[in-house]
Each structure stands twice: as structure tokens, then as C-alpha cells.
Amino acid sequence: MGAALFAAMPRMWRIVRWPLLVFTMLAALAVEALIVVLVVWPLDPAQLRDAGTPLVIVDRHGSVLASVPAPGGRPDVDHWVPLSDVPSVAVAALIESEDHGFWDHRGVDGRGLARAAWLDVRAGRAAYGGSTLTMQVARLVYTQGEPRGLTRKLRETVQALRIERALSKREILEQWLNRAYFGNGAWGIDAAAHTYFGKPAAALSTGEVVLLVCLPRAPTAYDPIERPAAARARRDRVLELMVRRGALAADEAARARAQTLVVRLHRPAARAPHFVRWVIDGLPREVAARGGVVRTTLDGRLQDVLERRAAEHVHALAGTNVDQAGLVVLDTATGEILAWLGTADPEAAGGAIDMVTRRRHPGSVLKPFVYAAAIEAGDLPSTVAYDVRDVSPDYFVAEGGHEHGPTRYREALGSSYNFAAVHALERAGVTRVMTALRMAGVAALPGTPDDYGLRLALGAAKVRLIDLAAGYGFAVRGGTVRPPLAVVSATAPDGRRWRPPATVETRVFSPATSWLVMDMMADPAARRPAFGQENAFDLPWPVAAKTGTARGFADTVAVAATREVIVAAWAGTVDGTPTQGVPAMRAAAPLVRDALLAYADGRPLTLPARPDDVDAIEVCEVSGGLPGPHCSIKRDWAEHGHAPTHVCDWHPAPGVVVYPAGLRGWAERQRFRRR
16 A cells, blocks of 8 residues: 555656645745835834724713723723833733733744644634734734635734734734723723722722723623623633743732622712613614714703602602612604713612613513413403412412403403403413514513413513613504614714614504503503502593513513603612512602603693504403493404494393303302301
């Protein structure tokens, strides 16, 4: 076999020599071209030292909300610090964790790139970059926002070689530390030090500064506000690595690990900071990197009023353990965000957390979707639900729970009766309701109907306030929803203008179904049995509204909608501890009321007109069927052609009620209580 292989070698050489020669020539040309680029096209250090144009975020009236460094742009002069003002342990941590060969390479680490390429091949995706710190500086300056791939890597490689020829190693470190993104709007280590610890970078302890150096690798995954455990774990791994490589003494690392870190956001005086963060995160990276003016949909005047009122409301509830609140206001027609309160008190517990985007338990505010799905399936607002604790074999409460017996959908929704909602969900089908919630964008609901079951009627899914507000649009938009919109346009310094793609409406329910559910939610008489004569939704004009209370009163939610505006509010405890029995009508609903009144500013708000295909009907007050000779009559509405056809048989004689089998257990319990 060896002789045969030796004999075949001349023939193999004739086959591969020309491709090999061409490849060698192309590689030589590429190297020569790179040398020419580096010699003829040297980097001017001033390009890196000049300040970049910031992003100026303004409201719909042109008032400035915030001015922040554009991604890749140099931070403002106040936060650009020389390397000498950064603790030396930060440099050591950075080099040991990100680029161990930094002092030896010339901008590109061939071994690191080869290792990353091999790991990418094994992973089957571009998971490992192999970038040096110099290449990371090149990315921050030149390729920020571009998609990952070979082209971007080649650009970063060339620019890294140019940077190494133009700057010293210490200057490159200074560039990295002042340009890297540390999360929560902090570009540069000094801005990060002020943002998380309220002091300059020079004053940071070892434990603090190593924590900060860990953040740019994954600002979201290691967010010390949202994911403190992950951030500390990453810091401790870097400290261990530094000790192992002799960059830090073991006792100093032990002291750093033992230090109690007090991390909280110390934001500059920016208006609507959570909204500003949402806007910046939602911009395409290439648009944000240009800097310039970003005009948003926010109404700064409304925002200021609601911030004051929300702070006063939470302060008034201080003795009840309610510690925070959040609120969002949307324009019904366009989906434009008019106000956004991530928290009511930024200085209180959880003040850094954005409750508009935090997923919490919604309680009963999902019930309108349950009843809408049931009506879409053929029921009516006058259909009777069984508000009894043995309503279904799949949902049985042996004791406790308030029972109201047979209750029309209208009163069951208005007064938020739980067992009735379970019965309506059983009639509609869990799959149908899950589909509606997904189409409305309220909840992704991963999993199968069996994962949620009939508990879905009571809020067995975490949702975001912003999604809930947009989803409620179906009730006042004829059955369609529109995604929330935050940005009108972004104008770069060179005049280039970017506008977000047009949002697309999604139909969730029919116009008739949506109007019927809206009418149920706007019926003050339907709310009276549970919420009394005076509540937060008793306004100068009708409003379609719903509240929800969950987790021992830790989460309370209220949503209200009109043709002009949709408001959603949350109030409760950030850490999930129970409040002192404060329901949503007292905790979250007053925030919605304040927002509606502030938006209206003396003008009447309105609800959609009744569609032509919705007719007035008369039904039995108890059974919801066509009235018989012994029935009490109630007026209601039904889609044309869907009025009840079955005459009530619950009242065979005056004063006599014969309940169907599903209500007999409840009827017996009622008789027992009266004894």
C-alpha cells in the first residue's frame, strides 16, 4: 500500500499544484494589501479621542427627556477618565478575564481566533469570538450594531491592527474602559461606577470594580440590579482566575468576595428613565450608533402630572405595605405610548425595576378575554354562569370561596366572580382563550392547555403591563389590537432620518363580540354588587374597566379603555410579600382614574357606538333564557341572529325556582345556611 501511495504522489501533485499555487498567490496578495493599508492608511488617533454625537431623546413636544452617549460614541467629557484614575485591579481583571495575551500581541491573537473558530465548528454556530481587547475597541468604534459574521470579523481585525499602530497599550485600555457598555444606560466605567454605586471609578473597592469589569461581556445576563446572583457569581470566578494567574493576592480576593455590595441605580436627572431605556433598547443598533435626535411619542406634560400623583398615591398607602406602582398610557387609535411610569418612587425598594415590563400575575384582568372567547363561541352577555365552588370536576373547591349561584356573564364580569369565570372558561375552552391571549399579544403562554387548565381564568400566567394595555385595545377598537409605539423618528447629525416600520393591526375578536364585552366592562350596575356605589371607575363618563388582585394582594392590576386612551396600572410589593389586604380597586384603580382624568383635562371621553348588528333583547333575570310567564325580565344585547331561543323553564310557577343539576349542590348549601 505504501509503494502504491508513493507511486500516486506525482499524479496527485499535478492535480493540486495549480489550486495550491493560486491560493498561495492570493494569500500573499492579501498580506501585501494589508501591509499597504496599514502603511498608507494609518489611523489618526484623533478619530478615537473626538467625542461622539450623543442620542438626545425628546418627547412629542420636543422637550428633552435624556441625553445619552450613542452606542460606540465616546461618553461625555464628564465621564471620560484617564487610565490613571481607574483602579489597577480593574485593568488586571479585564486582561485576565478577556485577553490574557494583551501585552504580547499586536491587536490580533491568532491562537485565540483559531481556538474560537474550532469551538464555533464544534458548537455549530458563531458562539465564540476570539476577539482581543483591541478588536473589541474596534467593534465599539467601527462595527457596533452590525450582524456577526466573517465580514465584520475581518473589518475588526484590520481596524485592530491600525489601532495598535496608532495607540499605546495603555491608551487602548483607556479606550476600552471608557467605551464599553456596562448596562442600564452606562457607557464607560466611570459612568457605570456612578450608575451602580454613586461614586467615581477611582473610589471603587476591589469587589466593586471587578464586578463592573464583568458586566460588558453580557450586560443583561450579568445585570447587577435584575440578576445580582449571576453578577456576583461571575465576579467571583474572575477573582479566582486572577488569584490562579498571580494577578491578585488570595487574601485580597477573599476580602473582595466577603464585601457586602450595595448596588442600586443612581440615575442622572432624566425624565421617564424607564421609557428612555425602552426607546434606546428598541432602536436598531446602526441607527442608535449615529447619535442625533430621537423624537418619541411620550407626552411629557402628562408624564410629569402622573409621576406626582403616583408618588402621592403610594405614599398614602405606605402603612399597608404597598411599596411601588407602575403605569402606562396608550393612545387607542395609534398605540402611541403617552406616559410610562416604571416605578412611582425611584428611591424606594425596587425603584430601579421597570414594573411596566416586569412580568407579574394579573389576577382577574384576563377575564374579559375569557368572556369574549365564550361569546365568540356562541354565548351572550345574558348567558348564565354557575358561580359555585363545585362548578366543574376539573376545578373544585371543597370549602371557602364566595358563591353567588347562577349569574349572568354581565354581572359575573363586572363584579369579578371567580367561579363564574371558571365556568365561562370551561364553556369557551382553554385552547380558544389561550389563542386569543396570544393573538392579542398579552401572553406567550408556552406549553399546552393542560399546563394552565381552568386556573387561566384567574390569571395563571405572568404578563407585562405594556402588553396588557395594548391587548385591551380589542374592546374599544372593534376587536383589533395594535402594538405599542414609542418612537416617531430618529434624525442623525447628517440629516438621515429613520422611522420605525408601520405597526400592523391584528384581529382578535369580531366587532360585535368586542362591543358586547366592552359594554359589560363599562356597565356600572354590573360592578355594584362587588364594588359598591362609589369606586374608582365612577367617572363623569363611562369607561370599560377591570381590576385584578393576585398573590395575597402582592399584585394588583387595573386596566381601563376608551376610544381615546387605554390605561393600565400595577401596584403592590416588588418582592412579592403580601400587602395588608389592599385590593386592586383601592391600590391600582385610583392610578388609572388619575390618568384618565389628567388625560381628559375636562373633556369627555367616549366609548364606541353600538354596531348595527347588535340588537336589544329581553331575557329572564335568573336563567338568561327567553322570559316565561313567571320570570323577571332584564334587557340586554345580542348579536343579530344570536338571541336566545329557549324559553326559561326554571320558573314553573310563581315564586318557584327549579335549578338545573349543576346548581343543586349550591342550592342545598343555601338551604342549609338559612336553617
